[in-house]
Amino acid sequence: MTKMIFGRFLPGDSFVHKMDPRAKLLFVFIFIIAVFIANSTWSYAALLVITLLIMLMSKIKLRYLINGLKPVLILMVFTLLLHVFFTKGGALVVDFGWVNIYEEGIRQGIFISVRFLVLVFITSILTLTTSPIAITDGLEILLSPFKKVKLPVHELALMMSIALRFIPTLMDETDKIMKAQMARGSDLTTGPVKDRVKAVVPLLIPLFVSAFKRAEDLATAMEVRGYRGGEGRTRYRLLKWTMRDTLALLALLVMIAILVLLRN
Amino acid sequence: MMNEILKLNNITFTYAPEQEEVKNAVEDVSFTVNEGEWIAIVGHNGSGKSTLAKIINGLLFTEQGTVEVMQKLMNEENLWDIRSQMGMVFQNPDNQFVGATVQDDVAFALENNGVPHEEMVARVHEALAQVKMEQFLDHEPQHLSGGQKQRVAIAGALALKPRLLILDEATSMLDPQGRKEVLATVRKLREDTGLTVLSITHDLEEAILADRLLFMNGGQKFAEGTPKEIFDLGDQLIELGLDLPFPIKMSKLLMAQGVSLQGNAMSEEELVNDIWISNFKK
Amino acid sequence: MDIKLQKVSYRYGMGTPFEKRALYDVDLHIRSGSYQAIIGHTGSGKSTILQHLNALLKPTEGQVQIGDAIIERKKKPKDLRPVRQKVGIVFQFPEHQLFEETVLKDVMFGPMNFGVEEAEAEQRARNMLTLVGLPETVLEKSPFDLSGGQMRRVAIAGVLAMQPEVIVLDEPTAGLDPRGRQEIMELFYRLHKEQNLTMILVTHSMEDAARYADQIAIMHEGRCVLNGTPRDIFSDSEQLAAYRLEVPRIIQFQKQLEARIGLSLGELCLTEEQLVRVLSRVVKEREAQ
Numbered sequence: 131m132t133k134m135i136f137g138r139f140l141p142g143d144s145f146v147h148k149m150d151p152r153a154k155l156l157f158v159f160i161f162i163i164a165v166f167i168a169n170s171t172w173s174y175a176a177l178l179v180i181t182l183l184i185m186l187m188s189k190i191k192l193r194y195l196i197n198g199l200k201p202v203l204i205l206m207v208f209t210l211l212l213h214v215f216f217t218k219g220g221a222l223v224v225d226f227g228w229v230n231i232y233e234e235g236i237r238q239g240i241f242i243s244v245r246f247l248v249l250v251f252i253t254s255i256l257t258l259t260t261s262p263i264a265i266t267d268g269l270e271i272l273l274s275p276f277k278k279v280k281l282p283v284h285e286l287a288l289m290m291s292i293a294l295r296f297i298p299t300l301m302d303e304t305d306k307i308m309k310a311q312m313a314r315g316s317d318l319t320t321g322p323v324k325d326r327v328k329a330v331v332p333l334l335i336p337l338f339v340s341a342f343k344r345a346e347d348l349a350t351a352m353e354v355r356g357y358r359g360g361e362g363r364t365r366y367r368l369l370k371w372t373m374r375d376t377l378a379l380l381a382l383l384v385m386i387a388i389l390v391l392l393r394n
Numbered sequence: 395m396m397n398e399i400l401k402l403n404n405i406t407f408t409y410a411p412e413q414e415e416v417k418n419a420v421e422d423v424s425f426t427v428n429e430g431e432w433i434a435i436v437g438h439n440g441s442g443k444s445t446l447a448k449i450i451n452g453l454l455f456t457e458q459g460t461v462e463v464m465q466k467l468m469n470e471e472n473l474w475d476i477r478s479q480m481g482m483v484f485q486n487p488d489n490q491f492v493g494a495t496v497q498d499d500v501a502f503a504l505e506n507n508g509v510p511h512e513e514m515v516a517r518v519h520e521a522l523a524q525v526k527m528e529q530f531l532d533h534e535p536q537h538l539s540g541g542q543k544q545r546v547a548i549a550g551a552l553a554l555k556p557r558l559l560i561l562d563e564a565t566s567m568l569d570p571q572g573r574k575e576v577l578a579t580v581r582k583l584r585e586d587t588g589l590t591v592l593s594i595t596h597d598l599e600e601a602i603l604a605d606r607l608l609f610m611n612g613g614q615k616f617a618e619g620t621p622k623e624i625f626d627l628g629d630q631l632i633e634l635g636l637d638l639p640f641p642i643k644m645s646k647l648l649m650a651q652g653v654s655l656q657g658n659a660m661s662e663e664e665l666v667n668d669i670w671i672s673n674f675k676k
Numbered sequence: 677m678d679i680k681l682q683k684v685s686y687r688y689g690m691g692t693p694f695e696k697r698a699l700y701d702v703d704l705h706i707r708s709g710s711y712q713a714i715i716g717h718t719g720s721g722k723s724t725i726l727q728h729l730n731a732l733l734k735p736t737e738g739q740v741q742i743g744d745a746i747i748e749r750k751k752k753p754k755d756l757r758p759v760r761q762k763v764g765i766v767f768q769f770p771e772h773q774l775f776e777e778t779v780l781k782d783v784m785f786g787p788m789n790f791g792v793e794e795a796e797a798e799q800r801a802r803n804m805l806t807l808v809g810l811p812e813t814v815l816e817k818s819p820f821d822l823s824g825g826q827m828r829r830v831a832i833a834g835v836l837a838m839q840p841e842v843i844v845l846d847e848p849t850a851g852l853d854p855r856g857r858q859e860i861m862e863l864f865y866r867l868h869k870e871q872n873l874t875m876i877l878v879t880h881s882m883e884d885a886a887r888y889a890d891q892i893a894i895m896h897e898g899r900c901v902l903n904g905t906p907r908d909i910f911s912d913s914e915q916l917a918a919y920r921l922e923v924p925r926i927i928q929f930q931k932q933l934e935a936r937i938g939l940s941l942g943e944l945c946l947t948e949e950q951l952v953r954v955l956s957r958v959v960k961e962r963e964a965q
Contacts, residue, residue, distance in 0.1 A: 368511060
C-alpha cells in the first residue's frame, strides 16, 4: 500500500511544481480530451513524447512512476494482451494452433495501452507536483462560475480540504481501535470469512462514534472562530498566474494542433 | 474603575428543559472578568464548567440569566461580533485543527472575518511568533505534538487580536511536556500583552497561576476567591474531587504530623523557606 | 509469567521508502509479579514496546518471550491468541474501544472471544464491573450514555474480565480529574498486591512511577537506556536530564529542602507521605536535642 503513489504529493521546485494549480488542472483537463484526438501511429507516438517531456520537466523519475503505478500498469498489460489475442482484423501475424494474432489486434492493443498509460501518467504527475490544498484551491476558483447555478462550490472545496486533513488522523485511529480489539481477542486477519466480517463491527462502531465526535468538535471550533459560510470570506492562499502558466497552456494548444495534423 | 470584559448574571442552564428531574447543568452562576485578569474556573469533570464555557461563547443560549461582553448584552445580532473578540482553545488538539497546514489553520478565523490578504499574512506570522511556532509554517498537523497543536490553536485565536482568551481544558489531553509548553506560552503572553485569560481546568497546578479562582461544583458556584483563599478550603476541595497543589498539600500533611509551619506557602520555594524558618533556623 | 525482550528491534514500513526504525536492540526482563514502569517522551519508542508485549507487533529482529511463547518475525499469527489472553492491555483512552449495546455485553466481549462460556463470561463481567466501582444500574445501559470516567471503567473491566496474568497500562489516567486518576491508580495497585498480577505501566508521569513501580525502565530514542529500582533511577537527576526527563517533583523538593537546611534527610523519599514521615522525624529529633 505504502508504495502506491496515486494521490500522493511529492514536494519539489520544478517548472511543473511551480505552475499555478488552476493552469495545471486546466492543462490536464484539456489534455485528457486531446488524448482522444489521437488515432494514428504517429499521433500516439506524439502523445507519448509529450507525456515524457512533461515528466522530465516535473523532475519526477520514470522509475518512481513505474514502481508507484505497478498495479495500474499490470492492468494495462492485461488489456494489451486481451486485445492482442482476441481482436481480429488485418493480416494474420501469428498462426499457431488455436492462437491467432492479427495485425489489428496488436495495433489496437498498443493504442489503448498508450492512451491508458498517458492518462495515468499525466494525472499522477498532477497530484505528485501539486499539494492537495492547492488542488482544492484551484478547483474552487475554476468552478466558481458554477455558483450561479447554485452549486455549493465553496462548501465542496472546504469539505474536500477537511476530509484530506482528517485522513491521517482517522487512519491512526483505525489502527489504534483495531489493535485494542485484537488485544481483546477479536481477530480481523485470520479465521473464516464469516468470523472476519463479524470482527468488523467492533472496529466500525467505535470509529463512527469517534468520527462523529470529531465532526461535532470541529464544527464547534469552526463556529467559534467565526465561520459562517463562504460569503464575505477572504482567502489566505492566493494563486498566482504567471507567464509560465500562459506558456504552458499555449504549448498545449500547439500540441493539439500537431495531434490534429498527425491524424489519419 | 476596572474594565469589565465579561460578566455573567445569574446564569441557569439545563440540557433537558422538559424533564423536571434532570438537574440543571449550571445553576444561578454570576461572575465578572476584568481586563487583564487571569481567571480560572475549576471543578471536577461534570461540575458544569464546560457548559459555562459554551454559554460564554454563545454556543448555548440560556433561558435564565444574561451574558455581557464588554458591557454589551450578548444576543443573536451581535454574536459574531462578540465571538471575534474572544479566542477559544478546546481540549482535543486534533479536533480543532481546521487548516491543512499550520499557517492555514492560523489564518482560518481571519479568512472568516474578511481580513484583507496582506494584513492576514502579517498577522499569521505575528501570532505564530507569539507562540514560538514560526518555524512550523508549512507543517501538517499529523507531524506536530499535542502541545504544538495547542500552541497553533492559541495562535489561531491571537491572530484576531481578541480581548479575551478562553482555554477550555486546553491542557488536559497533553503530556507533561506539552502542558508546560502551553502554560509557558500563556504566561509569556500575559507578560507581554496583558491579555485577559479565562481558563477552565481541573488541574490545580494550572489554577494556582491565576489571579482569581471560581470553584464550580454540581453546576453551582461553590466558592470564588484568590488561589490562597480557595486552597484554604483544604479538605473540602479534596472531597469535591480535586487535588491540592503540591506546596499546599505538603504544608497540610506536615502540619498534620506536628511539624510547625506558618502554612502560607504557595510555591515550593516558599514552602522550603517556611520549613527552614519554622524549624531549622536557629 | 515472565516477559523477556531480547535484542528487540522494530522498523515500521519495512521495505518501503518510508521505513522508520522505532526500536534498537531492546533488552528488558519483566519478572512475574513485579510492577514495571516504562517511561519516556512521546516518540521514545515506548508505545512500540507496548505493542510487543502481547504480540500486536512482532519484532523485526530479536525475540520476545511471553511466558512459554516465543514471538519472532516468522511466527504465524495463529499461535498468538493464547498470548493475548494472558496479557491484557488497557490502551490510552480505552473508552474509545467500546462498541456493544450494553455495558455488560461489552465487558463480556473479551472473555467470549477467548472461548469462555456465556454464563461464566457474564459472571466475570458482573464481578469486574463491581470491582472497578460501577453500580448495578449501569449493566444494561448503553456504554455511550455514561460519563467519560464511567466509560473508562467499563473499558478497564473489559480487560480485567479476560483474567490476564499481566496487565499493561498505557497512560491509564490521561484526561481524568484528580480523584478519578487516584482511584484508577489505586485500583490497579490493589490488584497487583492482592492478586499478584504483573503490572506494566507505560507513562509520562514520574510521580506515578515513583509511587507504584518497583522497577523503572527509561526509553530514549528507541533504546532502553536505564532499568532499575525507583531509588536507583531517581538518585541521579543529571543522568535523567540527559534524556530530557526530570526526577519526580517530590524528589526535586527534597533536594531543594536539603540544600536550604544544609542537612541530608538520609534517604530518598519517593512519595509525599514518605517525605512527611522522614521530615517530621528529623524535626522531632532536633527538638529533642
